[in-house]
Amino acid sequence: MVQRRATLWALSLPPSLWLGLFFIVPLILMFALSFRADMQGELFSFWAPTLKQYQTIVAIGSYWRLLGISIAMAFGVAVLATALAYPVAYFLVFRAGRAAGLCLMLLLIPFWTSFLLRVMSWKFLLGSDGAINWLLIYSGVIAEPISGLLYSRSAVVIALVYVWIPFAALPISAALQRILPELVEVAADLGATSWRRFWTIIFPLSLPGVLAAFFMVFIPSVGEYVTPLLVGGSRGTMYGNVIQDFFTKAADWPRGAALSVVMLVVTLLLVVFAARLVNLKAARMTARHAVISEQVRFSLLTGYFVGLIALLYLPLAVLFLFSFNAGTGLSFPFQGLTLQWYEQLFQSPELLRSARNSIIVAAGSSCVAAAFGTALALLFTRFNFRGDKLLFALAMLPLVVPVIILAVALLVLFLAAGIHRSLWTVAIAHSVVALPYVILIVSASLAGFDPDLEEAAMDLGAPYRRVIVNIVLPLIAPSILSAWLVAFTVSLDEFALALFLAGTDVTFPVYLYGQLRFASRLPMMIAFAVLMMMGTLLLVLIAEWIRRRGQPGEVR
Amino acid sequence: MKATFRLSVLVFLLVLAVLPGALRGGGSAIAGESGQLSVLDWPGYDAQAFWIDFKNKHPDVTVNFEIGSSDADIYGKIKAGSQADIIHPYTGWLQVYVDEGLVEEIDVTKITNWDKIPESLKAIGRFNGKQYFIPWDWGFSSILYRTDKVKGTIDSWEALLDPQYKRHISMWDDGPAAVEVSAYIHKYDETNITPEQLAAVKAEWIKQRDSNLVYWGGEPELIDAMAVGDVWLAYAWQGAYAALMRKGVPVVYANPKEGRNSWVGVYGIRKGTKNHDLALRFVDEKLSMATANNVVNEYNYGVANREVMNSISDPTLKRAFSLDDPSVLQRTNFTPELNAEQRAAWTAMWTEVKAAP
Numbered sequence: 019m020v021q022r023r024a025t026l027w028a029l030s031l032p033p034s035l036w037l038g039l040f041f042i043v044p045l046i047l048m049f050a051l052s053f054r055a056d057m058q059g060e061l062f063s064f065w066a067p068t069l070k071q072y073q074t075i076v077a078i079g080s081y082w083r084l085l086g087i088s089i090a091m092a093f094g095v096a097v098l099a100t101a102l103a104y105p106v107a108y109f110l111v112f113r114a115g116r117a118a119g120l121c122l123m124l125l126l127i128p129f130w131t132s133f134l135l136r137v138m139s140w141k142f143l144l145g146s147d148g149a150i151n152w153l154l155i156y157s158g159v160i161a162e163p164i165s166g167l168l169y170s171r172s173a174v175v176i177a178l179v180y181v182w183i184p185f186a187a188l189p190i191s192a193a194l195q196r197i198l199p200e201l202v203e204v205a206a207d208l209g210a211t212s213w214r215r216f217w218t219i220i221f222p223l224s225l226p227g228v229l230a231a232f233f234m235v236f237i238p239s240v241g242e243y244v245t246p247l248l249v250g251g252s253r254g255t256m257y258g259n260v261i262q263d264f265f266t267k268a269a270d271w272p273r274g275a276a277l278s279v280v281m282l283v284v285t286l287l288l289v290v291f292a293a294r295l296v297n298l299k300a301a302r303m304t305a306r307h308a309v310i311s312e313q314v315r316f317s318l319l320t321g322y323f324v325g326l327i328a329l330l331y332l333p334l335a336v337l338f339l340f341s342f343n344a345g346t347g348l349s350f351p352f353q354g355l356t357l358q359w360y361e362q363l364f365q366s367p368e369l370l371r372s373a374r375n376s377i378i379v380a381a382g383s384s385c386v387a388a389a390f391g392t393a394l395a396l397l398f399t400r401f402n403f404r405g406d407k408l409l410f411a412l413a414m415l416p417l418v419v420p421v422i423i424l425a426v427a428l429l430v431l432f433l434a435a436g437i438h439r440s441l442w443t444v445a446i447a448h449s450v451v452a453l454p455y456v457i458l459i460v461s462a463s464l465a466g467f468d469p470d471l472e473e474a475a476m477d478l479g480a481p482y483r484r485v486i487v488n489i490v491l492p493l494i495a496p497s498i499l500s501a502w503l504v505a506f507t508v509s510l511d512e513f514a515l516a517l518f519l520a521g522t523d524v525t526f527p528v529y530l531y532g533q534l535r536f537a538s539r540l541p542m543m544i545a546f547a548v549l550m551m552m553g554t555l556l557l558v559l560i561a562e563w564i565r566r567r568g569q570p571g572e573v574r
Numbered sequence: 575m576k577a578t579f580r581l582s583v584l585v586f587l588l589v590l591a592v593l594p595g596a597l598r599g600g601g602s603a604i605a606g607e608s609g610q611l612s613v614l615d616w617p618g619y620d621a622q623a624f625w626i627d628f629k630n631k632h633p634d635v636t637v638n639f640e641i642g643s644s645d646a647d648i649y650g651k652i653k654a655g656s657q658a659d660i661i662h663p664y665t666g667w668l669q670v671y672v673d674e675g676l677v678e679e680i681d682v683t684k685i686t687n688w689d690k691i692p693e694s695l696k697a698i699g700r701f702n703g704k705q706y707f708i709p710w711d712w713g714f715s716s717i718l719y720r721t722d723k724v725k726g727t728i729d730s731w732e733a734l735l736d737p738q739y740k741r742h743i744s745m746w747d748d749g750p751a752a753v754e755v756s757a758y759i760h761k762y763d764e765t766n767i768t769p770e771q772l773a774a775v776k777a778e779w780i781k782q783r784d785s786n787l788v789y790w791g792g793e794p795e796l797i798d799a800m801a802v803g804d805v806w807l808a809y810a811w812q813g814a815y816a817a818l819m820r821k822g823v824p825v826v827y828a829n830p831k832e833g834r835n836s837w838v839g840v841y842g843i844r845k846g847t848k849n850h851d852l853a854l855r856f857v858d859e860k861l862s863m864a865t866a867n868n869v870v871n872e873y874n875y876g877v878a879n880r881e882v883m884n885s886i887s888d889p890t891l892k893r894a895f896s897l898d899d900p901s902v903l904q905r906t907n908f909t910p911e912l913n914a915e916q917r918a919a920w921t922a923m924w925t926e927v928k929a930a931p
Contacts, residue, residue, distance in 0.1 A: 056914060056915075056918070057653060057914065058674065058914060061653055061654060061655070062655075074922075078926060078929075080926055080929040080930050080931065081925075081926075081929055083929070083931065084929040138795075138798065141798060141799070141802065141804075142798070142802060145799070145802030145803060145804050146802060146803035146804050147801075147802050147803035148802050148803075163803070165741070165803075165804065168804070169741075169787050169788050169804075247747075247791060248795075250788075251786075251787055251788040251789075252783045252786040252787065252788060252789060252928075253783065255928040255929060259925075259928065260925045260928070260929060263749075263921060263924070263925050263928075264921065264925070265646065265650070266643065266644050266646050266647060267644065267646050267748065267749065267921050267924075268646055268749075268917055268918055268921035268922075269645075269646035269647075269649045269650045269653070269917075270917075270918050270921065270922075271650065273918070273922070345821060346817070346821070347794070347797060347798050347801055347817075347821065348798055348802075349798060349801035349802050349821070368620075368621070426650065426654075429651070429654055430654050430655075433654050433655040433656065434655065517641060517643055517647075518651075520641070521638075521640065522638040522639055522640065524641060528617065528641060529617075531617055531643065532616070532617020532618040532620075532641065533617075533618060534792060534794050535616070535617060535618055535792055535793060535794070538817075538872065539618075540794055
C-alpha cells in the first residue's frame with residue numbers, strides 16, 4: 019500500500035503542477051478580471067471588484083437564449099457525431115484487421131490541412147456558381163442553381179459533425195478493443211443473432227467509450243466560434259462568437275471574461291449532472307486485450323468507411339486541383355495551368371520556417387500531453403483518493419474554457435512573470451488544451467481493462483509501478499498512440515493560443531492567417547497545404563508498406 | 575496526509591517561483607538594446623517588402639515583429655505590457671491610446687517624408703495640437719456589387735439594407751462599421767451617437783439580418799463569396815474591388831451620395847520605449863518609395879505618400895483608388911475616433927444584433 023501511495027504521488031504531482039501553473043493560475047486571473055469595470059488604468063493594480071459585467075449580461079435576454087441554442091446545437095452535434103462515429107470505430111476494430119493503423123491515419127491526416135482552407139474548398143463546391151451546381155445544371159438535373167447550401171445553423175451543425183466523427187471514433191474504438199472475443203463467441207454458440215450479440219454484449223461493453231466520445235464532442239462544441247464564423251452566415255452565430263467579439267473586436271476583456279464564466283458554470287453544471295448519471299469507473303468490466311478476428315470483407319460498414327474517407331478527402335482534392343490554377347482564389351473559371359505557386363513556395367523561407375515551428379510545437383506538446391494525460395487516466399481509473407473528482411473536473415476544464423480566454427490569460431501571466439514568449443510558451447499552452455482528449459481516449463481503454471491481470475501480477479509480488487510499466491502500458495499502447503496523434507493534430511491547426519503566445523517566431527496557422535488577409539497569397543498557401551498532405555500520405559503509406567514486409571509470416 | 579498536502583503546496587509555490595527565470599533563459603532583453611527594434615504589427619506586414627527602405631539603410635538593426643490580428647488585439651497586448659517599440663493601429667482606435675497615455679508625441683521635424691503626406695491624413699494623427707501618429711496606409715469602404723446580378727446603379731448606403739437583395743448581401747462583421755453606415759443614411763453625427771440612436775441602429779441591423787447572407791471577416795472570404803455568386807452586394811474595401819476586377823468578375827465600386835468611408839492606418843511609438851530614435855527612423859522609412867510602392871502593389875492599399883499615389887499607372891489600381899476623380903476623396907467620411915465607452919457600447923450592440931432571435 020505504501021508503494022501504491024508513492025506511485026499515486028508520482029502519477030499525480032507532475033500533471034497537477036503543470037495544470038496548476040499553466041491553467042488554473044491564468045483561469046483565476048481571468049475570473050478576477052471579470053469583476054473589473056473596464057480596461058482603463060493599470061491592468062495589474064488592485065481594482066475595486068464590481069458585479070457590473072454580470073449585471074449587464076443578466077439583463078440581455080438574447081445572450082441567454084443564444085447560450086441555450088448553443089447548448090442544444092452542441093448536444094445535437096455530439097449525439098450525431100457519436101452515432102455516426104460508432105460504425106467507424108466498429109470498422110476499425112472488427113473489420114479493418116491489420117489495416118486498422120493505416121485506416122486511422124487516413125482518418126486523421128485531412129485534419130493536418132488547415133480547417134480554414136478545407137472550408138474554403140467546401141464553399142467552392144457548394145456555392146451558387148460552385149462545382150456541384152455547375153455539374154447539376156450541366157447534366158440537366160436542375161435549371162437554376164441551388165443556393166443556401168451554406169450559411170445557416172444547420173450548416174454549422176453539419177460541419178461540426180463532419181469534423182468530429184474521426185475524433186469521436188477514437189474513444190469508442192479504444193473501448194471496443196477491450197471486449198473479450200469469447201463473450202461474443204459464446205453468445206453466438208448459444209444461438210444469439212449478430213444483431214442481438216451487438217445490442218446485448220458489444221454495445222453495453224463499449225458504453226464508456228461512447229460516453230467519452232459524447233463529452234469530447236459536446237463540451238468544446240458549446241463554446242465553438244470558428245465554424246459559425248465560416249459557414250454560419252448571419253443567423254448562425256453561437257455564444258462563443260459573442261465571447262470572441264469582446265476579446266478580438268472590442269478589447270473589453272472584463273466583459274468577455276464574465277461571459278466565459280457564465281458559460282463555464284452552465285456547461286460544468288450540465289457535465290456534473292451527466293456524470294452523476296454515468297460513472298466511468300463503474301463501467302469497468304472484465305475483459306482483456308483481444309481482437310475479434312472476423313473476415314475482412316466488403317460490407318455496408320466498409321462502404322460507410324470509404325464514403326467518409328471520400329468526404330474527408332474531397333476538399334483536399336479541390337485544393338490539389340487549384341494549386342495548379344494560374345488565377346487566384348477558389349472559383350471558376352480555371353485560368354490555365356501553372357507550377358508558379360510551388361516555385362514561390364520554395365522561395366519563401368518564412369513559410370517553411372513557420373511550418374517547421376508548427377511541427378516542433380505539435381511534437382513537443384503532444385508528447386507532454388500524452389505523458390501527463392496517461393498518468394491522469396491511470397489515476398482516475400485505478401486509484402481512489404481524496405479530491406479525485408476535483409482533479410478530474412480540473413483536467414477536463416480545458417475543454418470548456420474558450421481558447422481565447424486561456425490565450426489572453428496566459429499572455430498576461432507570461433508578460434507579468436517576464437517570461438519571454440516563444441515556441442515554448444505556445445507548446446505549453448497546447449499541451450494543456452490537448453490533455454483532456456488524451457485522458458478521455460486512454461481512460462476509455464483502461465475502463466474496459468481486466469483488473470485481474472494487474473491483481474495477479476501484484477499477488478506474485480510485483481510492485482504497482484512495475485505492473486504499470488510491464489503490463490498496463492504495453493496493453494494500452496495503441497490507445498496512447500492514438501491519443502498522441504489527436505494531441506498532435508489539435509496542436510498543428512491551433513490558431514488563437516499560437517497567435518497570443520508566440521513571440522517573433524510564428525507557427526503555420528498564424529502565418530497562414532496573415533497571408534490570407536490578402537487574396538494574392540492564397541494560391542501559395544494552397545500549394546503548401548497540398549505538398550504537406552502529399553508528403554504525410556506518402557510517409558504513412560511507406561510506413562505501412564515497411565510494416566507489412568516486416569511480418570511476412572503472419573496469417574490474416 | 576495533511577503533511578503531504580502541505581508539502582505539495584510548498585513544492586508548487588517553489589516551482590512557481592523558479593520557473594519564470596528558467597523559462598526566460600537566454601532570450602532576455604530582446605527589446606531595449608540599441609540595434610534592436612520590436613514592432614507590434616498586423617500579420618503580413620512583417621514581410622521585408624514592407625520595411626525594405628529601413629532594412630537597406632540600417633542593415634545591422636534587428637527588427638522583431640510581434641503579431642496582432644486585430645486592433646483590439648494590438649491594444650490588448652500593449653495593455654498587457656508588451657514591450658514593442660512601434661504599433662500600427664487604425665482610425666477609430668487612436669483616441670484610446672492618447673487618452674491612456676500609451677503613445678509618445680512625435681517630433682515631425684525628424685520625419686524626412688513629412689512633407690509628402692497630405693494634410694487631411696496628417697490631421698488624423700493629431701490630438702490636442704500634438705502629433706502622436708504618422709499616417710501610413712489608407713483605403714475606402716463602400717458598396718461593391720456585381721453588375722450581372724444587381725440591376726441599375728447603386729448610389730446610397732441604403733442598398734446594404736435593401737430586402738430585394740435578400741440573402742445576397744454581405745456586411746463586414748464589425749459593430750462600429752454598422753453604426754457608421756446607419757449614421758451616413760440617417761445623417762446622425764457619428765462622433766456623438768445618442769443611446770436612442772444606438773437603439774434604432776440595433777433595430778435596423780437586426781432587420782437587415784434577413785437580407786444579409788454572411789458577415790465577412792477577411793477580404794479573401796468576401797472575394798470568394800462574390801466570385802462564386804453567393805454574394806451580390808457587399809460592404810467592401812477597395813482591395814476586394816481590385817481583386818475581383820482582375821478575376822474578370824463584373825463589379826462596380828459605388829459612390830454613395832452620402833460619401834464613402836475612409837480608414838487610415840498609422841504608426842505610433844509606445845510611451846517608455848528605449849529605442850525612440852530608431853523607432854522614428856523606422857516609421858519615417860515606412861513612407862519611402864520602395865516600401866510604400868510595395869504596399870500599393872501587393873496589398874492594393876493606398877499610402878500616405880502623395881508622390882507614390884500620383885505615380886500609380888496600373889488602370890485597375892487607378893480605378894480602385896478613384897484617382898481620376900479627386901472629388902470622391904473630398905466627399906469621403908473618415909472613420910471617427912471612439913473612446914473606450916463608445917467602442918464597448920457599439921460592439922455590445924453588434925453582438926446583440928447577431929444574438930437576436
